[in-house]
Amino acid sequence: MRQGYVIIGFWVVLLIAAGFIVKASLMEEQVLNNRGIIEQHATNALPVEEGVFKLSHNAKEFLELFKHGVTSNKNLVSYRERRAFPGAPPTIPHPTEEAHSMGGNDCLQCHQNGGYVDKFKAYTPITPHPEFINCKQCHVPVKSTVAFKLNNWKKPMAPDTKQQALLGSPPIIPHSLEMRSNCLACHAGPSAPVEIKVSHPDRVNCRQCHALNDNSKNTTKIWTR
């Protein structure tokens, strides 16, 4: 009798899960279609919603790792060093094969799911956008430290990571979300810089509490009725 309930319960769960999967995949298709076809007056054609829950299946593991203090020595200093300005694609800090291959067979082998790399004594950072496989379109190695000409570029200040509207309120998201909408990729797991690592990766719906304010739209105008 009890076994019977378990079996029925199992099927019910499976059915519900199937329902979610179908729904999610339908939604994904819709999103992707929208991405392509809109020609004129397209707004937010690259949906910044896409990646929100992408790594949520690892949330439990992230939490366990956090609790047990598994962490690398990554911090925001090295994180920022690799970017010409906040929001710029980071350079590749390790030697790469100039092999003629694309992400799926190459960079993503390590950077899709992360993990410890003995050779570099470090945890691999996880890319928030594994769907883009032409990695070297934006990420390039550093092969020389000799400048062609001197450059007076001053790296702009990175936004404060602890921007709170009120004392104790959840910090806002200070960067734009295009291609970085998968919060857990950078804010959880052992490869996350310590300063921005989240203490509660299991609460996967990050943007329930953290609102976006990267000032990507000029908000100087006031909406009128």
Add this chain to the structure above:
Amino acid sequence: MMNRRNFLKKAAAASAMAAAATMIPGILFASDQVDEKLSGNISWTKAPCRFCGVGCGILVGTQNGKAVAVKGDPNSSVNKGLLCVKGYHQIMCTSSADRLTKPLVKKNGKYVETSMEEALDFVASKMKETIEKHGKDSVAMYTSGQSTIPEGYVASKFMKGAIGTNNLDCNARLCMASAVAGFLTTFGADEPMGCYEDIEHANVFVLWGNNMAEMHPVLFSRMLDNRLTRKNVKIIDLATRTTRTSKAADKSILFTPQGDLAIANAICYEIINSGWANQSFIEKHTVFSKGKTNIGYGTEDKFAFKDQAEPIDFEQYKTFLEDYRPDKVEALTGVSAKDIKYLASLYGDPNLKVVSYWCMGMNQHTRGTWINNLVYNIHLLTGKISQPGNGPFSLTGQPSACGTAREVGTFTHKLPKGVVTNKENRELAAKIWKVPYENIPDKPTYHATEMFRAVDRGDIKFIWTQVTNPLVSLPKTSRYRPAMEKESCFVVVSDVFPTPTSDVADVILPAAWHVEKSGMYGNSERRTQYWDQMVEAPGEAMPDAWMTIEIAKRMGYGDLFPYSKENHHEEIYNEYRQFHVGKKHNMAPLEVLKKESGAIWPYIEETGKSTQWRFNSKYDPACNQEKEFDFYGKPNGKAIIWQRPYEPAPEMPDNEYPFWLNTGRVIEHWHTGSMTRRIPVLHQAVPNAYVELHPDDAKQMGIRNKENVKVISRRGTTVLPASINERGMPTKGQVFVPFFDESMMINDVTLDAFCPISKEPDYKKCAVRIEKA
């Protein structure tokens, strides 16, 4: 600790939240409730990217009057928020320490800083004096596919309308002329019929000699994205070199240089003989023609050629194709009959939508016009053209090769509408420019290569270059550098940075960079994009258009250039628009361009819509609505299927020079590197040029990776490190060198042969010898 049940609950909640987020956008993110001060005061302004012809929308972040960041514009339908590494870092070149900020005038062999007023006075007096002494045709201007629309327009008005000489050409001659000639000969109207949205509809992408993963990376990513999310999407890379694109493609087919002419004809043979030709389309919408053969290569000075069309019928065309049976051309092309049949079957399958993409591989070709014609033949024979997901698509290299060079017409034979040889076109230009009709000469003079030959001969005695670096980018610079150094020619160079071209200048004028001025660019898909000035140019640097206007005023043409300094770009655009009034080429009004991420011409003002597919009456109101397709560039509304044979390249590898030399770009660098090498991230990624060798060839010569080798041709020599099994791999018997590096001048080695119809040089094929250095 979370148990399984809890986890499922959370997962369910997560799905529900995702659903809510999709259905009610904005509800979760009350960003307007957060104090703006918190995230600093960066304001973001839209612009097209400074670099390639894709024309991505960028957002430039400025803070305290300085550009501090760049990101992709999610509202741009071109790139939907994605950029490439050049795009992200572009603003960093502006802070280069060696920025030109003051005019430099050569006095007794030394550059002396002067005021802008003084430099402009000097240039104008020199130009005037030259004309008085040697006539109008002794002065020339050489501009760019990176000039803005206003810059190109005032250059044309100044040279052709005011002074009255056709001595105006531009670097787009080196990159797009064959595409233009291909469009004009086949369709009678320039520029692609389709648009980038084709990528969301096509099943098959055939890339003809086009390393899109590096050269048009954002479009390539859009293709990859489609392959990932839609079923039945294939990418075929047809090339002479294995590249990143080949590795990402579903199939890579390698061919012998120049073999593309035979491959295209063989595909047509196979389409017709397998019964895949679309007979009703062919009958209704096409005619057949042949042109001259054995047309030469233009390696000699003052080379002249005029093609002559002769109508033929379908049967004659079929007989001609007999020579191109796939198995007959295997030896010539290096491609198996099986692969050619496979390509033909993709083009021929009525259930597959096919887009062909190409850029420099087909354009920089001594038979560039022909190979463009031949690929159009494939699409015309199958009727796969001018429909979403079906069509030939000629990609451009430069950000405004279409918008400025082709549409404004900064070529010797062109006017903003039509050509100088056409009386009506001259009359229209004279009317809008308010100059006497007789002012505009009716004969073209020098195309790019011939212009620099004329400098060498001493025929041109004054030349002014803007937004371009010919002494790195011209073919056979080993001849043209000494030519420009000659005392007989006074050289004026406007640029943002010092370059090998400014090194030989008599006067250097400092120019404002991209977002330091306002302007418009036109990209590959006929999209015109506007941007506003965002930061001040340093020192006395000035927009190129305003320099031209200042010189024109000083030469007594002030009445023709009554524009205001603050707003000249807008006033010029409004004047220019008059040229294109009408259904076939209407340009969007300024207000639209300011509001939107560009608009595609012909722009339909009644509906506020862009025309995405030309020549198809369903999408294009300029068509005769009684017909399904109307190639209205031709008087009879029919496109021409051209009979064009295979002819060999002018210089083939032989015993003395056994290798083909192919040149091109890398993703990190833009053209001659004058901007990208000043961007630390990009320079550090690819600090110098190199020569790619096939591993077998390298082994045979005992050359190891990174070892210095000499690349020697009949024109010159350059020394570069070898690159074996790295980024790209040329076919055996071929080497490849990127041309961005001014200290390893590969163009000293290249040949200045060109397509006799388009006059575009071939940078992809000449014969060289390799020696250890």
